[in-house]
Amino acid sequence: ASVSVGSSQDGISTIKLGWFSEISPMWPGEAHSLQVEKVLFQGKSDYQNVMVFQNSAYGKVLVLDGVIQCTERDECAYQEMITHLPLCSIPNPKKVLVIGGGDGGVLREVSRYSSVEQIDICEIDKMVIDVSKQFFPKMAVGYEDPRVNLHVGDGVAFLKDVLEGTYDVIIVDSSDPIGPAQELFEKPFFQLVAKALRPGGVVCTQAESIWLHLHIIEDIGSNCRQIFKGSVNYAWTSVPTYPRQGKWPPVDFRHPVYHIEEDHLNESLGPLKFYNSEIHAAAFCLPSFAKRVIDNK
Numbered sequence: 404a405s406v407s408v409g410s411s412q413d414g415i416s417t418i419k420l421g422w423f424s425e426i427s428p429m430w431p432g433e434a435h436s437l438q439v440e441k442v443l444f445q446g447k448s449d450y451q452n453v454m455v456f457q458n459s460a461y462g463k464v465l466v467l468d469g470v471i472q473c474t475e476r477d478e479c480a481y482q483e484m485i486t487h488l489p490l491c492s493i494p495n496p497k498k499v500l501v502i503g504g505g506d507g508g509v510l511r512e513v514s515r516y517s518s519v520e521q522i523d524i525c526e527i528d529k530m531v532i533d534v535s536k537q538f539f540p541k542m543a544v545g546y547e548d549p550r551v552n553l554h555v556g557d558g559v560a561f562l563k564d565v566l567e568g569t570y571d572v573i574i575v576d577s578s579d580p581i582g583p584a585q586e587l588f589e590k591p592f593f594q595l596v597a598k599a600l601r602p603g604g605v606v607c608t609q610a611e612s613i614w615l616h617l618h619i620i621e622d623i624g625s626n627c628r629q630i631f632k633g634s635v636n637y638a639w640t641s642v643p644t645y646p647r648q649g650k651w652p653p654v655d656f657r658h659p660v661y662h663i664e665e666d667h668l669n670e671s672l673g674p675l676k677f678y679n680s681e682i683h684a685a686a687f688c689l690p691s692f693a694k695r696v697i698d699n700k
């Protein structure tokens with residue numbers, strides 16, 4: 404049997420003979436496949452198709468519009484890196500905004516910081532939040548921090564109403580630039596981000612893969628260089644279930660100024676699984692082919 408699990412925009416990811424294959428025009432000619440033990444949830448929100456299935460190697464898998472967003476086993480490699488790279492780069496971050504990130508994993512990581520006073524999140528899709536609370540409690544635990552203020556809505560619209568210089572850190576934990584997240588990769592969005600950040604604040608955004616999307620990374624990089632004027636860097640992490648990996652911290656901060664391992668605020672979350680200070684520095688070392696394109700701008 405073949406079941407289409409994509410949206411009308413991609414429409415081609417399938418579950419065939421018990422295997423989910425992630426097929427998308429974003430990575431033509433390749434498909435990552437995971438065996439489906441059981442489909443746990445399938446729904447259609449106002450914005451996208453939402454699916455959760457069980458896999459024997461990676462645990463539960465969250466899929467939006469046919470694209471894997473996170474799995475129980477490897478989400479740490481994404482959530483810890485996209486959070487601790489920016490937050491450890493500046494002293495005493497107090498106000499943090501997460502755009503996207505409906506699964507709650509980034510909130511969980513931000514909640515480790517005792518210096519943080521306010522954590523705002525703007526996620527467009529309530530179904531992602533509800534599904535995460537039901538099926539991914541170890542990520543959705545992030546919502547339980549009393550410093551979290553949840554806004555359900557579009558990240559671009561939210562930023563338009565933010566007072567200038569509000570945030571120390573903005574984390575853009577978006578899905579791919581097809582569908583509701585498209586605008587989160589465009590120049591006007593980064594102009595709004597720049598306005599919402601205080602001077603010296605940092606933004607870190609999910610910026611796709613050096614293997615597949617160097618052109619997207621180049622565009623984000625040149626837009627950010629024009630807008631932020633400060634330094635812009637690309638760091639990468641390794642997430643086995645992504646055909647794409649990378650983030651854009653805007654300051655050259657190979658050496659973290661803060662050591663989150665020593666913050667004991669939320670010890671109940673357990674120790675970090677992926678991030679440490681050495682990985683922080685190493686994440687900025689790029690393969691030569693990517694370095695030529697990204698650094699020569």
Ligand code: SAM
Nearest residue numbers: 472503504505527528531557558577578583584
């Ligand atoms: N780690 C993931 C990855 O890179 O595949 C991203 C995960 S997170 C679930 C992405 C979230 O961004 C989704 O829940 C999606 O609904 C949300 N999102 C997409 N477009 C958005 C927008 N314009 N405003 C706010 N949230 C948005």
